[in-house]
Amino acid sequence: MAMTLQLIFVLSTLFSITESSDVFRLIGSSVELDIQHPVPKSDELIWVFNRAKNVLKYYPEVKKTRLFSGYEGRVEFNEETYSLTLKNLQKTDSGLYEAKASGDEVRVVTEYILSVLDPVEAPVLTHQLSRDTCNITLTCRGHDLSVSSSCYKETCEEKEVTSPGGDALSLSVSGSTIVCNHSNPVSWKKDVLEMRELKQLCAAEGEGSVSPSAGVSVCLLKTVLYSIMLILMLSAVITVHVRERLTKSS
Structure with a gap:
């Protein structure tokens, strides 16, 4: 056995x-x-x-x-x-x-x-506002990796990139926070940006620009005011001229 x-x-x-x-x-x-x-x-x-x-x-x-x-x-x-x-x-x-x-x-x-x-390095999350209102480019950098994403108002693209050595860099949205995460199999670090900051950037850009409809309204208002002033001036001239003729005839 x-x-x-x-x-x-x-x-x-x-x-x-x-x-x-x-x-x-x-x-x-x-x-x-x-x-x-x-x-x-x-x-x-x-x-x-x-x-x-x-x-x-x-x-x-x-x-x-x-x-x-x-x-x-x-x-x-x-x-x-x-x-x-x-x-x-x-x-x-x-x-x-x-x-x-x-x-x-x-x-x-x-x-x-x-x-x-080794533990990963802390990543850096930056943002850049383009000429289009509320169109923001986010860039996440960590060590020798970089990934970019675009946001319009509160909607952002999620991106991820990995290196042959096992490092990973990602841009993601968690609730009201944009997260730039740098990780490897034994450690991770992150940098964050709150959505309210994007809202503030969007609002500031909106206040600094004038929309085409607003431009047309101002121009139209100026035209109407000039027309009214011209009519009033002509009316005054005609009134004075009529009074002078009446005075002479009497």
Whole structure:
């Protein structure tokens, strides 16, 4: 019975496919890498970085671990679960981590691709008013990314752009707020603009301009006033002239 269970275990590990898992962490933080496939308690286990540099080796028979150079004070190992914890992560810790079990043969039982990233920079949201009333161009900038959108009154286009490195920059509307968001898999920062500010810009532009209908009304009013003044002047001249003739005839 024991040999049957051992045979089933060996076959399952031989035909299992170990897929690498992507893990993202912020620089200076920690990460715990768990075992993805079961390991017999009698097998030795070794964690390897980038298939070339040994991190830690565990000897189950004597329950001892060997920590390799460069990881002193930064590594914790769980003898029950075989998980590996890396502390105070730096950019140089980014790469492939494998756990290998060795009994009758050496098998890869875990793979992780770790990416250690800096926090994103704070983005900057700016606006520019065009010649058309209430037509406003918004620009969101973050690091080496930029995205622009147009707003008419309270209606804005939502835009997003991403970089090959995983950074994302987006312009979106959340309630009464326009949000410029800069993010990566481990951090995000934003800059905001309230809709009421767009309303104020739109109102200010409207007060500073004169519509064609208003221009026609003013011109028409001036014409009517000039006509009335001319009529009054002619009436006065005619009245004076008639009075003079009446006076002479009498």
